[in-house]
Amino acid sequence: MSAGGTSGERRAPATLHDVAREAGVSLATASRSLNGSTRKVNEEYRQRVLAAAAKLDYSPNLSAQAVARGTSTTVALLVADIADPYFAQIAAGVVREADHEGLIVTMAATERDSERELELVRSLRGQRPRVMILAASRRAGDAASALLAEELRAFEANGGRVAFIGAVEAPYRSVPLDNAAGAESLARALVEAGYRGFAALTGAEGLRTAEDRLGGFIAGLAASGIALDPARIVRPAFTRDGGYDGMRTLIEQGLDDLEVVFAANDVMAVGAMSAVRDAGLVPGRDIAIAGFDDIPTARDVTPPLSTVRLPLEEIGRRALRLALGTLDEGDELPVRAEVVLRGSTPTRAS
Amino acid sequence: MSAGGTSGERRAPATLHDVAREAGVSLATASRSLNGSTRKVNEEYRQRVLAAAAKLDYSPNLSAQAVARGTSTTVALLVADIADPYFAQIAAGVVREADHEGLIVTMAATERDSERELELVRSLRGQRPRVMILAASRRAGDAASALLAEELRAFEANGGRVAFIGAVEAPYRSVPLDNAAGAESLARALVEAGYRGFAALTGAEGLRTAEDRLGGFIAGLAASGIALDPARIVRPAFTRDGGYDGMRTLIEQGLDDLEVVFAANDVMAVGAMSAVRDAGLVPGRDIAIAGFDDIPTARDVTPPLSTVRLPLEEIGRRALRLALGTLDEGDELPVRAEVVLRGSTPTRAS
């Protein structure tokens, strides 16, 4: 257990005051030397300050700076579950872009609970972050939802910026994901590949992302004159295990003319594949499976998973740029959702 | 692109001062009513303050609190790559535990560059976090390493807490992972399963985690009187693609008597499996593969990946508790690394 803790004199961190004294200059000059102030400071003084800062291991107190300046350098990121590759990739994008901008990311997980989401937004607001990015899948119209809106309104009224990832949310900026259109394209592609018997695994009712994807998929089928049997729509949890369970349900219901299962996200699809295999069937051959997101794992399962690719990391970066207002010209393009057909949905000889 | 931004009067956030005025009490009373002060405050006043706070949408400025109190409620977490499931799971654990303790997590990614790591530690120090958790794989003895030590020393001298995840680091607290012992057990288990022809895919030289695991594996083989041919040790990047490339190298070198490949982490193993498959071979049948970590995906690839299980989320939580000094009795137990044999290393009829 490595005892830990250097013997340490436990002195308080050096303050700007200490640096100024050490360098023999005023507080103001020290401050001006160490941050990008507009005021010029005599090169000799500046060197003295820099030396003193180095000598004292000075590191500016960000909290104090935030208080004095009236603005922080923080970005708050809210996701449903950090360990979920979908959110992990988005987070990676946000962090990278933030780093690029010299901002610091604070992260919280809603654990897919809208009460918690509300609570977190509330507490995160205390940091006075420059922007708040909400990637957590929101449910429409539940009790917490109105309060959340209230909270965000207050945040923006105070000069904060909110960016949503996913569906377009009322008055806020958002990086819209083309969930419906992507799923629709996927449906068409599958029909074109010869599939006729469909089922869908989607998240709990009211989960925006899940709804949109399912809706798009149904629309895509409808466009080809195919109706999705409501009995073939299963709504387990929006997770890997949910996908597994949902697929089991489907299998227990009887496979009859079922040819392909659309899972509303890749982790569910992966779970579904495992369920198929555990039932003694071969995914892709006995039952085709398609997902959504194109998480890295999608390539590495067997057979490789057909899916709708979302540039997740790019989405994270863009959400931050959007909130910051630093979107470049080219960035205005909507995020493309692109169908990627792989081995899990082989072309079907019709 | 959803214009964004409520029309907003853009007034500054309500301050405690505003609340006090609204409630008709002093600043001190307002402060005492809104935070857990030891001082009692008249119930009527307290209600007035609460009402005023609610009315004004007051949210205490955490930075100001940090400055005034002299301590922050922040935890800084440093990982190599957020999108990597290994770090994502650890991060999830840290965030969950932090949330439990009412702390806020700020996250940064070193991108596996020790220069950046140093830089990040430096800048993170400015937040005066209560603890700093370093999960980023460190290289031993490079240039930045000494400076990093210096930086951490300063941080601890100022009352901060450092916790490492992985190898035990000199004077700091750490959650040691039994990399060597785990790999050693795995080697023994594989020998016991009938394997004789080994190869290893590990990370760049000097990468602590990779070295320890390789070392353990070699020791395990040695214990069974088997030597690992140095030509059969490949050192690509410590990532999925590294695993893929490394496996290709191995295949190009000729498979001869090669029976099983040990990849120093699961994402590499997954990459290696894909390389095997892309070479027209079947992982598990033609070449067995084992990894390390037991990331969630390990169960879902085909065949399921044999590996050494590390309770990653628990490790994250424990790192935080360790740094905070809130480890319970039972937590003193070292983290167990447990061999999990799955289909990727079928028992070999000898």
Add this chain to the structure above:
DNA sequence: GCGCGACGGGAAAGCGTTGTCCTCCATGGC
């Protein structure tokens, strides 16, 4: 040679909180 900007250092007033005193008032003991 004088006046006037421009320049740049330093004092000091914030920033939004907390915590220490100080004070006032009610209570209780003798």
Add this chain to the structure above:
DNA sequence: GCCATGGAGGACAACGCTTTCCCGTCGCGC
């Protein structure tokens, strides 16, 4: 009836920093 006691509100000095002012010093134009 008086004084010690203590409980609770309020003023105010921090906390570590930024930024506005103020002011002395130059350099330059006339």
